[in-house]
Structure formats: structure tokens, C-alpha cells
Amino acid sequence: MSQVTDQSAGLLAPPPHLRVRGIHKSFGGVHALRGVDFEVARGEVMALVGDNGAGKSTLMKVLAGAIAADTGDFFLDERPVSVTSPNDATDLGIQIVYQDLALCENLDVAANLSLGNEPVRPGWGFLPRILRPIDDLEMEVKAQKAIARLQVQTLKSVRARVGGLSGGQRQAIAIARAVGAESSVVMLDEPTAALGVAQTRQVLDVVKRLRDTGHAVVYISHNMRDIFEVADRICVLRHGGNVATWRTADTTTDEIVVAMTRGLDQGAPHAS
Amino acid sequence: MPANPSLSLVNRLRILRETQFGAFVPVLLALAAIWGYFGLAMPLWEHLTDPTSDGLRLIFLSPRNIYNLFMQSAVIATLAVGITVVLLLGDIDLSAAATAGVCAALLGVLMLAGVPGWLACLIVMVVGTVMGAAQGLLIAYVGIPSFVVTLAGLLGFQGVMQKILPTGNLNISDPFVRGIARVLIPDLLGILIACALVGLLAFAALRRRAQRAAKGLELDSTTALWGQIGFFTVLVFSAVLTMNAYRSVPLLIVLLIGLTALIGWVTTSTPFGRSIFAVGGNAESARRVGMDVKRIRVAAFGIVGLLAAIGGIFGASRYGSVSYTAFAGGSLLLESIGAAVIGGTSLFGGRGSVWNAILGALVIGSLGNGLDLSGASAADKLMFSGAILLLAVAIDAVSRSDGPGGR
Ligand SMILES: Nc1ncnc2c1ncn2[C@@H]1O[C@H](COP(=O)(O)OP(=O)(O)OP(=O)(O)O)[C@@H](O)[C@H]1O
Ligand SMILES: [Mg+2]
Numbered sequence: 001m002s003q004v005t006d007q008s009a010g011l012l013a014p015p016p017h018l019r020v021r022g023i024h025k026s027f028g029g030v031h032a033l034r035g036v037d038f039e040v041a042r043g044e045v046m047a048l049v050g051d052n053g054a055g056k057s058t059l060m061k062v063l064a065g066a067i068a069a070d071t072g073d074f075f076l077d078e079r080p081v082s083v084t085s086p087n088d089a090t091d092l093g094i095q096i097v098y099q100d101l102a103l104c105e106n107l108d109v110a111a112n113l114s115l116g117n118e119p120v121r122p123g124w125g126f127l128p129r130i131l132r133p134i135d136d137l138e139m140e141v142k143a144q145k146a147i148a149r150l151q152v153q154t155l156k157s158v159r160a161r162v163g164g165l166s167g168g169q170r171q172a173i174a175i176a177r178a179v180g181a182e183s184s185v186v187m188l189d190e191p192t193a194a195l196g197v198a199q200t201r202q203v204l205d206v207v208k209r210l211r212d213t214g215h216a217v218v219y220i221s222h223n224m225r226d227i228f229e230v231a232d233r234i235c236v237l238r239h240g241g242n243v244a245t246w247r248t249a250d251t252t253t254d255e256i257v258v259a260m261t262r263g264l265d266q267g268a269p270h271a272s
Numbered sequence: 273m274p275a276n277p278s279l280s281l282v283n284r285l286r287i288l289r290e291t292q293f294g295a296f297v298p299v300l301l302a303l304a305a306i307w308g309y310f311g312l313a314m315p316l317w318e319h320l321t322d323p324t325s326d327g328l329r330l331i332f333l334s335p336r337n338i339y340n341l342f343m344q345s346a347v348i349a350t351l352a353v354g355i356t357v358v359l360l361l362g363d364i365d366l367s368a369a370a371t372a373g374v375c376a377a378l379l380g381v382l383m384l385a386g387v388p389g390w391l392a393c394l395i396v397m398v399v400g401t402v403m404g405a406a407q408g409l410l411i412a413y414v415g416i417p418s419f420v421v422t423l424a425g426l427l428g429f430q431g432v433m434q435k436i437l438p439t440g441n442l443n444i445s446d447p448f449v450r451g452i453a454r455v456l457i458p459d460l461l462g463i464l465i466a467c468a469l470v471g472l473l474a475f476a477a478l479r480r481r482a483q484r485a486a487k488g489l490e491l492d493s494t495t496a497l498w499g500q501i502g503f504f505t506v507l508v509f510s511a512v513l514t515m516n517a518y519r520s521v522p523l524l525i526v527l528l529i530g531l532t533a534l535i536g537w538v539t540t541s542t543p544f545g546r547s548i549f550a551v552g553g554n555a556e557s558a559r560r561v562g563m564d565v566k567r568i569r570v571a572a573f574g575i576v577g578l579l580a581a582i583g584g585i586f587g588a589s590r591y592g593s594v595s596y597t598a599f600a601g602g603s604l605l606l607e608s609i610g611a612a613v614i615g616g617t618s619l620f621g622g623r624g625s626v627w628n629a630i631l632g633a634l635v636i637g638s639l640g641n642g643l644d645l646s647g648a649s650a651a652d653k654l655m656f657s658g659a660i661l662l663l664a665v666a667i668d669a670v671s672r673s674d675g676p677g678g679r
Contacts, residue, residue, distance in 0.1 A: 064560070066559075066560045085562070086559065086560050086561060086562040087562040090562055098560065102554070102556065102557035102560045102561070103554070103557060104549070104550045104553035104554045104557050104558070104622070105553055105554065105622075106549060106552065106553035106554075106622035106623055107546075107549060107550065107553060107622075111546060111549075115546075115550060115557070115558075115561045116547075116550075116558070116561030116562045116563050117561070118543045118546055120543065129543065130542060130543045130544040130547070131538065131542050131543075131544055132542060132543070133537075133541050133542060134541055134542060134543060134546065136541075137480075137483055137484060137487055137489065140487075140489050141487055141489070144489075157490060159490070
């Protein structure tokens with residue numbers, strides 16, 4: 001399979017920024033990832049596609065440190081690194097929008113946007129950081145900027161509790177959180193699933209902007225039209241393993257759909 | 273929001289609850305109802321039905337009784353503040369009263385052995401924190417549900433308390449410890465402290481408003497701002513003046529308020545407090561943004577342990593003795609949990625406030641006090657307490673924006 005990857009994309013691909021090799025992950029009896037290889041370069045959008053249960057979200061969670069891989073190697077700019085906790089990933093500049101969004105519904109928008117990274121007021125250095133007063137005004141200013149960038153017009157206040165927002169508004173907040181942070185890799189797991197037409201367009205624009213500012217972007221979606229619009233390369237997973245990686249310019253929707261549903265052995269002319 | 277006459281009462285309540293201040297409403301209503309009943313309705317009824325009575329006697333609302341009420345509620349309130357912290361995480365602590373009992377008993381025994389009062393207090397505060405944190409370790413790292421761990425703690429610590437106090441009773445005479453409940457703040461100083469508090473709050477609120485305006489952030493309505501300041505002023509001054517009318521503000525109450533302010537500040541205004549709310553709201557999300565959920569749990573249980581120890585010290589000081597029934601074996605635990613829940617803190621985590629726990633403790637204390645005054649039996653007291661707990665939680669449930677059925 002890796003042969004196919006090389007033929008189809010590897011030789012022409014830019015040097016990877018984040019690369020993983022041989023990722024295995026089992027949940028009890030379910031072997032969700034069976035030796036997956038994956039890479040993404042700066043200034044490119046790598047789409048990750050596959051049927052439901054193919055292992056896309058699991059792979060993203062492994063890259064974000066939310067779950068630890070059973071085995072596998074991580075490289076950042078070809079330097080071996082270890083990612084075993086969410087903090088490791090954040091420190092390496094990896095940000096993610098989870099498929100389930102991972103928001104706290106009991107907190108307001110501003111608090112969610114700064115969750116785990118609250119700005120504190122200066123001048124309380126004698127206290128450990130977790131006991132210094134939160135600079136909530138600064139937090140709101142930051143939140144307003146992040147929301148304004150995504151142009152979620154329907155969101156009236158950054159002080160609204162997330163539990164009272166619509167699914168699309170929540171998704172926008174989760175995206176704003178990942179995009180607003182200092183990062184070099186941004187991974188979005190089905191970020192437009194709950195969004196309207198206009199908001200989907202905003203997200204696609206955000207994705208392009210991230211690429212143009214030199215980020216490495218991973219984009220997961222079941223919408224082939226969106227994928228062919230933003231992606232530079234498309235990586236197909238099936239049953240927890242790699243099928244192949246194509247350059248978007250060299251492939252078609254039909255080819256990808258066949259690869260997703262049946263793999264390469266039948267009907268994929270590319271494999272021969 | 274435009275005034276809409278067709279809004280139902282429930283919807284109005286919900287809108288109120290959405291405001292920062294609104295969380296106080298249900299518990300304040302409960303308190304007003306209890307005070308109105310015991311303070312006004314009952315004496316009025318007796319006066320009207322009994323021709324031999326000589327004038328209206330407002331025993332419940334007398335300064336002397338209100339003073340006692342505050343003192344009686346102080347131990348419950350201290351424990352309720354601690355329990356609120358773990359309720360915010362979505363956990364529960366059934367061992368708080370037993371921890372308080374062990375700490376109070378240890379305090380008595382230490383002082384009997386000649387340890388000075390202040391040192392004994394420090395030692396039991398450390399012991400209480402360790403007892404709480406040890407349970408937190410089992411919950412966070414071994415993964416046993418907090419209900420089970422603290423139930424075991426409840427049983428075990430009751431036994432420990434009986435081991436420390438074989439006779440079941442020990443008098444406390446140390447002047448330092450007794451002083452906590454006996455020392456009174458001079459009348460004038462009490463009023464000065466009240467003025468300072470109100471001034472500080474008003475200054476902070478106005479400065480915050482100016483800062484928000486300067487940063488171009490949305491502003492709360494001016495009426496709400498001044499309403500809050502006015503309400504706080506009335507509350508502080510009526511409390512201080514009432515207590516001054518009988519004796520003076522006791523040191524115990526000042527310590528309790530200070531402690532609550534500290535815990536309140538930590539839970540609402542620091543990254544640590546924010547992580548407590550985050551874990552209570554969605555522990556998996558908190559973990560994924562890099563919060564150390566396990567350490568947060570242990571720390572929260574350490575805080576309950578500390579507050580339980582302080583509650584034990586307060587109790588020993590107020591009763592002048594340590595007895596098994598006053599702490600571990602009595603109704604203190606259920607009253608404290610009841611106080612926290614009546615205050616509007618959710619048992620499912622992520623929602624609540626330590627200030628509400630104080631008000632909840634006043635509700636519980638007032639109920640017991642009022643029933644005592646009207647000569648009710650212990651059986652009546654239990655049944656009334658149950659009814660009030662249900663009523664307060666029901667008000668809370670229907671007034672929440674997600675409505676009944678949500679958590
Ligand atoms: N926490 C878990 N416990 C047990 N099994 C899991 C867990 N998470 C994922 N799995 C299993 O791993 C496999 C891959 O799941 P994953 O969520 O990665 O799929 P996906 O490609 O993201 O699918 P979708 O397109 O539906 O989001 C599935 O079979 C799923 O049942
Ligand atoms: Mg998925």
C-alpha cells in the first residue's frame with residue numbers, strides 16, 4: 001500500500017511537517033487503527049476521508065494526544081517527538097476541532113474559547129499560575145476577536161452559556177478555539193457537519209487562510225465537493241488502515257468514493 | 273429584552289436565573305418564606321386566636337434569635353461550602369461530617385495533652401486536608417466512585433472518632449479555641465467593616481464597568497448594577513445592625529464570611545476554579561484541553577477536608593465540647609448536603625456557588641430554629657426539613673433554563 005502512496009503523491013509532495021508511522025490503536029477487541037501512516041506539510045490542506053468507523057477520528061485523537069497510541073512513531077519536521085497527552089500536542093503547536101466539539105456547556109463562550117489557557121492578570125507572580133486571578137476582560141476581548149473572524153452573526157454575546165446555543169454556533173466556537181490558538185498544525189474533524197451554507201463557506205475560507213499562512217491543515221469531511229475545493233491531497237482510510245494518498249489534481253470524486261468503500265483491489269485503475 | 277406581559281411566571285423566573293444575580297433567587301425566596309412564616313404569620317395567628325395574649329411577640333425575628341440562628345448555622349455553612357466544591361465537580365462527599373468529628377475529637381485530645389490551642393488547630397486542619405485528599409486519591413487514581421469512597425469514609429471515620437473519644441464526650445476549655453465563637457467584634461468596628469465591604473464592592477463594580485466600557489465590551493444595565501450594590505448594602509448593614517442590637521458581630525461569623533469569600537474567589541476567578549467548573553461540565557473536554565483532571569479532583573477533596581476540619585474547630589468552639597452526636601453521628605452531614613443543594617448547586621456538577629451554600633445553611637438553620645421555637649417534635653422537624661429540601665430543589669429545577677427534565 002505504501003507503494004501506491006509513493007507513486008501517487010510521495011515524490012511530488014512537499015516535505016512533511018507532521019508525520020506519523022505505524023500507528024496502532026485497539027479499544028478492547030476493536031482494532032481501530034492497524035498501522036496507519038499519515039503526514040501533512042506546512043502550507044497544504046490534507047483531507048482525510050473514509051467510511052463511518054474507518055478510524056479518522058481515532059487517528060486525529062492520537063495526533064492530538066487525547067488518546068495514546070499503542071505503538072507508532074511521531075515526527076515533527078522529521079525530528080522524533082512523543083505525543084502522549086493533550087499538553088504535548090499543544091506544546092508542539094497541534095490544535096484540533098473534535099468531532100464532538102469538546103465544549104463545556106455550563107460555561108460561557110469566552111470561557112470555552114480560553115479553556116485550559118486562561119489569561120491571568122499581571123502582578124500576582126507570588127501565586128502559582130492556577131491560583132492567579134483570571135483576566136476575564138482580556139478573555140472577552142480575545143473571544144470577540146475570534147468570533148468576529150468567523151463572522152458568526154447570530155451569536156449575540158460571548159457571555160452566553162454554550163448550553164443554550166445551536167449546534168452550528170457551537171461548532172463555530174470549537175473552530176474559533178482551535179484557529180485562535182498559536183499553532184502550526186490545525187486539524188478539523190467534520191467541522192461543517194452542522195453548519196449552514198454561509199457558515200460552511202466561512203469555514204472553507206478559514207481553512208484556505210490557514211493554508212496560506214503556512215499552517216499544516218488536516219480536514220475531515222464526508223462532503224466530496226468541499227474536499228475537492230480545499231484539499232491539496234486526499235488520504236483515504238478504510239477499516240483502520242491506509243488505502244492510498246492522492247493529489248487532488250490527479251484524481252476524481254468517483255475514484256475516491258470507490259477507494260473509500262471498496263479499497264484498491266477492485267475497480268481502481270490507479271492501483272495497477 | 274422587551275417586557276412581555278404574556279410571559280409565564282416560570283419563564284420570568286428563567287430569565288431572572290440567567291442573570292449572574294439570579295442564582296440567589298430561589299434560595300432567597302425559600303428563606304423569605306420561612307422567615308415570614310415563623311417570624312410574622314405564626315405570632316400573628318397566635319395573637320389573633322388567643323385572647324389572653326398580651327401583644328404581638330416576635331420571638332423568631334428578635335435580634336437575639338437571629339444572632340443565635342447565625343451561630344447555629346455556621347458549622348453547617350462551613351461544611352456546605354466545602355461540599356459545594358466537590359458537588360461542582362459532579363462528585364459528592366458523604367464523609368465531611370465524620371471528618372469534622374474526627375478533627376474536633378483530635379483537637380480536644382491534643383489540647384488535653386497540653387498542645388497549645390493554635391497549634392492544635394493547625395494540626396487538625398492538616399489532618400482534615402490529608403483525610404480529604406486521601407479519599408480524593410482513591411477517587412481520581414483508582415477510579416472508585418466518590419459516593420462509595422466517601423461512604424466508606426463516613427463509616428470508617430465514625431469509628432475513628434469513637435476510638436479517639438471512648439467516652440463520647442470531651443469538654444473544650446482552651447481560651448483560644450473557645451474565643452473563636454466568644455470573641456465579639458466591637459459595635460463600631462463591625463459597622464466600619466460593613467462600610468468598608470460595601471465601599472469595596474461598589475468601587476470594584478464601578479471600576480469594572482469603566483474597564484469594560486474602555487475595552488468596548490457589552491455593559492450590564494445600570495439598574496442591575498445599582499440594584500446589586502443596593503441589595504448588598506441592605507444585606508450587610510441589616511445583618512450587622514441586627515447582631516449589634518443583641519450583642520455584636522461574633523468573630524466566628526466574620527471568619528466564616530472571609531473563608532467563603534476566599535473559596536468563592538478561588539472557584540470563580542482563578543484557572544483552578546475554572547477547571548473545577550470545566551470538569552463538572554464535561555470532564556472529557558477538560559482533559560482534552562490539557563487540564564489535569566485527577567489532580568483537580570484530589571485538590572477539591574483536600575479542600576472539603578480542610579473545611580470539614582475548620583467546621584470541626586468552629587463546632588468545638590461553639591458548643592464548648594466535642595460529642596459524637598454533634599458531628600459524626602448526628603444530622604450534620606445531611607444538613608450540610610441539604611444546605612448546598614438548597615442553595616442551588618447541582619448534584620450533577622458544573623453549576624453552583626459557595627455563597628448560595630451559606631444561604632442554604634441559613635434556610636436549614638432557620639427551619640430548625642423556628643420549629644424549635646414553636647415547640648415542634650423531632651419528628652415534625654425531620655418531615656419539614658425533607659419537604660423544604662424538595663421544595664427548594666423543585667423551584668430550582670423549574671426555574672432553570674433547560675427546564676424540568678434537564679439536569
Ligand atoms: N472510545 C472508544 N471505545 C471503543 N471503540 C472505539 C472508541 N472510539 C472509537 N472506537 C471504534 O474505533 C473505530 C473507528 O472509529 P472512529 O471514530 O475513528 O471512526 P471515524 O472514521 O471517525 O467515523 P465517522 O465518519 O463516523 O466519524 C470504530 O469501530 C469505533 O467503534
Ligand atoms: Mg469521526
